[in-house]
Structures are given as C-alpha cells and as structure tokens.
Amino acid sequence: MIEFSNTTFKYNVTRADGVNEDIAGVRDLNFTVKDGEFVVLTGGSGCGKTTVIRLINGLIPHFYNGELSGTVTLNGSNIKDMSIYEISGHVGSVFQNPRTQFFNVNTTDEMAFAAENRGEQPERIKTAIASTAEKMRIENLLDRNIFELSGGEKQIIACAGINVLSPDIIVLDEPSSNLDHLAIKKLAEVLKHWKQAGKTIIVAEHRLFYLKDMTDRMIVMENGRIKHEYDHAALISLTYEHCKKLGIRPLSLEGVPLEKAVEKSAANRIEIRDLSFTYKNGRHSINISGLSIEEGRVTAVIGRNGAGKSTLVRNICGLEKRCKGTFMYHGKNMRHKERLHNCYMIMQDVNHQLFTESVADEVMLSITDKKMREEEKRKRAEEILKALDLSDVAETHPMALSGGQKQRTAIASGIASGKPVIILDEPTSGLDLYHMEQVAAETEKLKKLGKTVLIVTHDLEFIFKCCDNVVHMENGTVKESYRLDETTCGKVRDFINGKKEKESENV
Amino acid sequence: MEIAVQEVNEQRLPKIDPRTKMMLLITVGIIMMSGKLTGVEYILRLICTCVPFLLLVLIKQYKAAAVSSLILLAVVLCEGFVVPKTSGFLNLMIMIVCGVISRFGPGYLCGWYMVRSTSVSEFITAMERMHFPNIITIPMSVMFRYFPTLKEEYSSIHDAMKMREIGQNIKNPLIYIEYILVPIMMSTVQIANDLSAASLTKGLGTDGKRTHICTVGITAWDVALIAVMALMLVVFFIF
Secondary structure, three states: OEEEEEEEEEEEEEOOOOOEEEEEEEEEEEEEEOOOOEEEEEOOOOOOHHHHHHHHHOHHHHOOOEEEEEEEEEOOEEOOOOOHHHHHOOEEEEOOOHHHOOOOOEHHHHHHHHHHHOOOOHHHHHHHHHHHHHHHOOHHHOOOEHHHOOHHHHHHHHHHHHHHHOOOEEEEEOOOOOOOHHHHHHHHHHHHHHHHOOOEEEEEOOOOOOOHHHOOEEEEEEOOEEEEEEEHHHHHOOOHHHHHHHOOOOOOOOOOOOOOOOOOOOOOEEEEEEEEEOOOOOOOOEEEEEEEEEOOOEEEEEOOOOOOHHHHHHHHHOOOOOOEEEEEEOOEEOOHHHHHHHEEEEOOOHHHHOOOOOHHHHHHHHOOOOOOOHHHHHHHHHHHHHHOOOHHHOOOOHHHOOHHHHHHHHHHHHHHOOOOEEEEEOOOOOOOHHHHHHHHHHHHHHHHOOOEEEEEOOOHHHHHHHOOEEEEEEOOEEEEEEEOOOOOHHHHHHHHOOOOOOOOOOO | OHHHHHHHHHHOOOOOOHHHHHHHHHHHHHHHHHOOOOHHHHHHHHHHHHHHHHHHHHOOOHHHHHHHHHHHHHHHHHHHHHHHHOOHHHHHHHHHHHHHHHHHHHHHHHHHHHHHHOOHHHHHHHHHHOOOOHHHHHHHHHHHHHHHHHHHHHHHHHHHHHHHOOOOOOOOHHHHHHHHHHHHHHHHHHHHHHHHHHHHHOOOOOOOOOOOOOOOOOOHHHHHHHHHHHHHHHHHHHO
16 A cells, blocks of 8 residues: 655755755645555646656655655555665556666566566576566567667566566556557556556556556646546546546547648648668668658658658658658759758757757757848847747756757747758657647647648647648558548547557557 | 687577676787787787687677778788888878777777677676675666667767758867767766666665576686686786
C-alpha cells in the first residue's frame, strides 16, 4: 500500500538570473493506493504528477533537492527512512525519455541490470530474462545494441527489465510520449499483463486512450493538488467534451471531432518524383515515385515508426546529399543545397537547434537578409516574437525556457529565416491538451503567413485541429495521400487507433 | 598467418578478458608513445603497430583493420627508414606528421577496440575482480555509453546548423566550435542527470553485492597475451 498524508514538496531551483526559488511540486496530498490497484495520474504540464511518481520511487527526497513535509509510506515504512537502494527493490520505474534511461549498451545486460544490482543469482536472472522475452515476444530484441533500437523498442526493453526483477509496485512517467500507435499497443499489453499479475501500477500520462480499459482509478491534478477522482465506471463514461472541460486528452479516439474547415485546393504544388534514398546502414530506406504537396497548406505525414516519415522530411529538407529524385518547386528542380535554403525543420528535440544567448539573438541569427540594416532586423525580430508570445522572454537564455517556449523560439527562428517551407517533426509528442492546442494555433499562424507546413505526427487530435492534407507512409513508400475532410477523417482515425491489423506486428 | 587467425575466430571466438585488454592498451600506449626510433625499441614499436590490426580483426572490423594498419605500418616504416635519410625542413615535417600518427594512433585504436568489444557489465565485473571501488568503476563505465550518445547528439546539432545555415563559414572556426559545444554540453548535462536518476531507481551505486550474468575470466589466451605484453615491457624498460 502506498499512502500519502499531508504531503507537500517544493523544489529548490536556481533561476536563470541566479536567484534561488522554491517551486511547489505537490501540495497537501492525501490519498492511498491499494495493493494491486491501477491508478492513472493526469493533468496539464506542471500539475505535479511527475512529482508524485518521484515521491514513490524515492528520487524525491533522495535525488531531487527540495523541502518535503508530511509523509509518504510504502507498505508502512516512510520513504524518508528508506535508502533509495531499499526502495528500488519494491518499486520499478519506467521514464518518459527512452534515450536516457539505460545504463548499459547491450539490451540483455540492461534487462539483467536491476536484478544484478540486487545481487540475485545469475542463473535465476538468466531464466527470468528468457521467460520475459518469451512472454513479451521480444526474443528478437535480446543481445542487441540499444543505440540501434527505435523509441518503442527501447521502452519495451525498459519494461522487460522491470519484469525480470518483478517488484510489487511499478511507476511509469509518461511512457508513451515518444511512441507510435503500435508500440503503444504493445505497452498496453505489458501493462495489462502486470495488472493480471497483481502488481500495483501508477502511470502519469497525457495520452489516456490506451489506458482506459484497465484503469481502476484516474486522478486529475492541478497545481499540485488533486482536482478530481474517477473510478473505473465514472471514467469510461467521460466524453470528449468532458475531457476538454477538464483540460485533459480524450479517453477515446473515437469521439475526436474534425475541428477545422476544409480548404480550397492550393494554386501551387511541390512535385516530388522518383525519390529514392537509403541510409548507409540500409534501414528506413524510401522509394517514392510521385508525391505532390500543396503550397500554403498544412500536410500531416503519418505512418508507423520506421515507415520512412523522418527520412522523407529529411530528404525534402535537403539534409541528405545522396538523395536521388526531382523536387519541382515553382517550375524549377531544386537540388539539396537549394532545398536547405528553402526549408526549415523544427526538430523533435529542440535543444539541438538553439545556439545563442538570448531568444532575441536566436531570432536575429536567422534573419540573413543582407539588405536589412541592424535596426530593421531588430524590429522584425520584435514583431515575430510578439506574434508568438515571446516578447516577455526576449532577453532570456533559451536553455532557461520551458519546453513549449523553446519550441516557439525555434518556430520564431523559422519564420525569421523567411524560408517558405516549414517542417515540424513530432511537435506534440508528450504535450498536454493546452500545449498541443497552442502548437495547433502556431501552425495556423504559419499557414496564414503563407508557409507550406509539413508535420510528422502520431497525434490524432492535433491532425484534426490543423492539418489540411494527409500523407500516409508505409514501408518507405507513400501508401496514400489525400485531403482531410469528413469522408477521409475515418481513415486517419482507424490508422492511429490501430484498427488496421494487417500491418506486421513487430514494434 | 593473418588468415589463420581469422579462421580460428570463425570457429571459436577467443574472448579476451577486459583486464587483458587494459594491459594491452597500457603496453601499446607506453611503447608507442615513448619508444625510440632505433634498436630494440624500434622492433618493439613495429610489433605494437600490428596489435591494433589483430584486435580489429577479432571484432570483425576488417575494413578498419586493413586501412588503419596500412597507414600505421607506412608511418612507422617511414620513421625507421626515411627519416634518417632526409634532412632540414622535409625531415622536420615527416617527423611531426609521422610522430603524431604513430604515437597516438595505435593507442587510440586499442582504446576503440576496448570500448567496442567490451560490454558495460563485463567491464564492471572485471573492475570488481581487481577490487576497484565503485566510485572509480561506475564513472568509468559510463564512458561506454557516453561516446555513442555524443555521436548522436553531434549529428543532430550538425544537421540543425546546416539547416540554419550557420557555422558554415570556414573563415571562422571558433564560431563553429561554439555552436557545436554549447548545445552538446547542455544536452549531455541533461542526459547525465536523467541517466543518474534512472540508474538509482535500478539500485546502482550502493555497497550491496552485485552479481553478474556475464562470464568474465582469464583463459589460456589471456595468460599468453599477458605474458607477451609483460615480456615486451620488461625488454622495453631494460634496454
């Protein structure tokens, strides 16, 4: 049993300007999780759900600094009095970012790692690994290099490692953030299996649709407090409108409405012909005989992980020199150098594309028009920052911003660069409802500016809010490409809901 | 002879213990870095130049093995036979270029082999057998993970720079370095932090006794290799 009583936690953080500050994680929490219960924590970013997870797995107070009052007890003992080693024997954790939770490079070693640290018998560990691999059907993932796996495969290896040690309590912090729908399905299977085995499971998550059937209780948090609690019967009756009012992502994708007006077809198109490209390691190769992208519209690129979505946009951007094919834009074939000059991609990890010391400098850096004088540039930068609600943080260091602000800074630089094609790579992964809507609004702004926008995404709500066209990739080719309207929205929904079972089922 | 070695590997890959690998690395490092270009020491240097080739063949990096050993051999032979016959500026240039490659190259290749061929848990196990404390072992073992991570980060940042058309000006390499280094440092700090948290929840870093599913042990191969290395070091230091 996990018991929170009058638990308050404040993080000690040092702000960018060097001032120390206490930021509330959770306030006056009182709740218990029974053995074998499946609890989902949800709510907007910063609502405190991650803090709750950290309080259970002992990272608070043993790793993150702050001020803890009240108590959290695991099976009757206070986490303050237990060492993190002791807690790790009872609680297994899966984290949000599959890239940063592995200590080993080899998958089998990683699966054994937690059990080895507890000093279990090597023979028992080996048997447990073999039976876990069989149960999860991941024999093909054993003894591989973790750097070669997809995000979904990594997350499954993280779950497998927990299965080997088999603790009573399992906590997961936004485990689906970086996964496509098939990987999410696999994750849901693992969770179901754990539930049947009687584990106590606590999931902090924005995307709720895959958890609905197995959730015993859902807790909606706000500002570090519990705002609502729903038991299983109450939560399955929550409709799309209810969820919207609560500010959370929907519990079912069936009810997500198509929210945008259908656009007229555009006058100009970018025509791609006979595109072929293979990475040096032979994976994710693409081969596209013809694809046309409407200018001044928003096009969603959907498809499974590994279908070649990212490869396609990287080629359109001109990031791959060895790419073959023609890209006709305004009646002219553009080579990769010219495409680089005309396209701007906002990467999934925006940290990689912010280089300067302030948000304003970041935008200025992108204004490369030599004819403009310094004051004109500054003025232009101010306008762009204002349009994206970044004026307040214009002098802040980009690394001190929140995730959403960093992404907006990257978008602002894209606008400043004056390039006509803007590409976003999974801009809404791991975002709550509010921030997802914000990205949708920014996409609208880009369209109003006349930009051609391409978005790689798995997010149905987001597609239905702002995309005009859909390109569906499969096995490196374009399976279908169509305008999004009342007649075609069912197709997208079925795909993202995982209705098409024919596609091969390896993560 | 090289072909024979390959065939043996195909049948039964001799597994070299991480401790032996360290010994190899240290021996090759010492002899190549500080050896003279004449007499017995030169012969020892020639032998050490061949070590990376054998190691890379062992992990089936045939192309890298061929290219690197051709370069190394050429450089070392050049040092032995061309350098004495030249003089003046040419002599200086050859000395500098060959010197840098021959003194650092083999050690670098042995290090690369070690990181490539040793899994993190083999390394930890071997270090524990030598009774190194965790406080040294754990930070060192993170290195195995750090290099591939760095490579991933570097290539994304490089792409971002290409797209923003910055740092492309060769005239200003300092700007390039700044633009690469700042985001790399920011993201590696973040990664290190997340990784520590994840490892703690898996029970790492306490004094509790660890077990290992990997098998690490000194075999006849290791004994032979260690004996040869020890002999070479003795010869190196006596003469």
